[in-house]
């Protein structure tokens with residue numbers, strides 16, 4: 332029974348620089364059992380090498396090929412739409428590297444696209460330049476539309492907030508590539524090399540991970556170790572297939588079927604984990 336996982340990172344694997352207990356063991360099991368997986372992130376700041384290094388510092392050993400960022404999805408999408416194009420970039424290393432790797436030149440005059448990603452380099456000079464380029468015909472591309480991102484010291488504005496400023500100023504709508512866009516969800520599934528029904532999306536955010544998974548027809552797992560609580564679920568018209576506290580609980584559930592996909596029909600627990608006999612009562 333073939334299956335594999337697309338796994339969001341922030342709120343699933345770690346919170347800031349803190350590992351969520353049990354996530355390392357879950358990834359270790361996937362590696363040991365040769366279950367395919369990819370990490371899927373809407374953060375365009377880091378290259379896949381940066382991301383692998385961050386995970387390694389937390390004790391999770393993965394290869395670069397296990398990482399799929401919205402910066403990569405955006406650059407590949409643009410390379411398909413307009414090979415060898417030019418881009419004016421408001422963003423950081425991950426996005427610049429991905430564009431270069433996909434045959435794009437980063438320019439500051441007359442670009443084909445204005446591409447916006449996460450970063451701390453955002454300033455009004457860049458915004459002014461971008462607005463003028465868009466008014467002259469450059470197309471506005473967002474790596475994602477996340478309104479904000481959690482950090483250790485609280486929320487910071489996300490890529491979506493920066494993009495909203497450009498949209499309002501120019502009266503145009505950005506095309507967004509990151510989760511939940513089918514562009515990124517489908518590209519990630521192809522990276523995994525699996526079919527829709529074999530793909531399971533694990534995430535902590537309803538608006539991106541779960542919505543994207545539901546729209547593509549993947550199986551979906553919501554973990555409550557990040558930004559969503561059980562009570563929040565009532566406010567949504569779509570639902571995840573499985574809800575767990577964290578990857579530690581998902582690992583426990585997988586254990587019961589010896590890591591066969593319990594969400595598929597016909598997969599039954601391999602062994603009963605309930606005690607087969609009542610506990611012995613000592614004579615008084």
Ligand SMILES: [Mg+2]
Pocket residue numbers: 339340341342343534535536557
């Ligand atoms: Mg997340």
